[in-house]
Amino acid sequence: MDRLRRTRSGTATSPNSPRELPLGPAHRARQEATLRQALAPRIDGELMLTLTENRAVMLSVRRQVKRRHYAVRLHRVFCEAPDSVLDALARYIEFDDADAVDQLQVYIEAVEDQLPASEPRSRNAVLRTDGKVFDLQEVFDRINARYFEGQVTAQISWGRRTQSFGPRRSVRLGSYCVEDQLIRIHPGLDRPWVPAFYLEWVVFHEMLHAVHPVRRVNGRNEFHGPTFTSAERSYENYAQANAWQKQHLTALLAI
Helix, strand or coil, X not given: CCCCXXXXXXXXXXXXXXXXXXXXXXXXXXXXXXXXXXXXXXXXXXEEEEEECCCCCCEEEEEECCCCEEEEEEEHHXXXXXXXXXXXXXXXXXXXXXXXHHHHHHHHXXXXXXXXXXXXXXXXXXXXXXXXXXXXXXXXXHHHHHHCCCCCCCEEXXXXXXXXXXXXXXXXXXXXXXXXXXXXXXXXXXXXXXXXXXXXXXXXXXXXXXXXXXXXXXXXXXXXXXXXXXXXXXXXXXXXXXXXXXXXXXXXXXX
16 A cells, blocks of 8 residues: 555545646656656667546557657656656666556556546557558558648557457457547557558548548438549559458457
């Protein structure tokens, strides 16, 4: 159990609890500088850091591994994080460490109830793009440049790990959340037997949802209308990906 300390107002608080942080530009700049100074010695590379108020995605990283360049956006609650959490944060930023992700999720869940009630609860608090086989950010950036002229501003992440107990009748391989501008990809696709062209097709499909909003037709939501379907066929490996999916449907339903 954390030790409690008594504030001047007489309220007992945890040393790991976030205080109400000032939101002015000058204070925000100082907070960013202080947090950057705390993280920099823990990371071998260049760190660009931006504080946010976004509780839907409380932490995201764009990694350029070869350049050792890390662009980080994170919620202001991390300004109050203890050293153990900062250590985990550094491991996640540089290595996308799975154990660090779990530790960061625990910290976020512990502190988010102490944030203002007006802020929505987090849905996908930590973005994960590096996989054992595929780097989602690299896939996203390549598709964005080739098919969308770099105009898609959504973020992308592997979804949360799930456990399968055998073949299903259906499986959601990807999703796009309009409110969060966030694409989630099923982590079961991060496998050596999944070809790159198929994963790219799944990512391309979800990116199209960011470009072609849902239409209301005859009182019903139309997710894959004629315009969407036509755009999806522009993917160069569309026929090959479709054929591979049909051939490996049983395996995909079991991921």
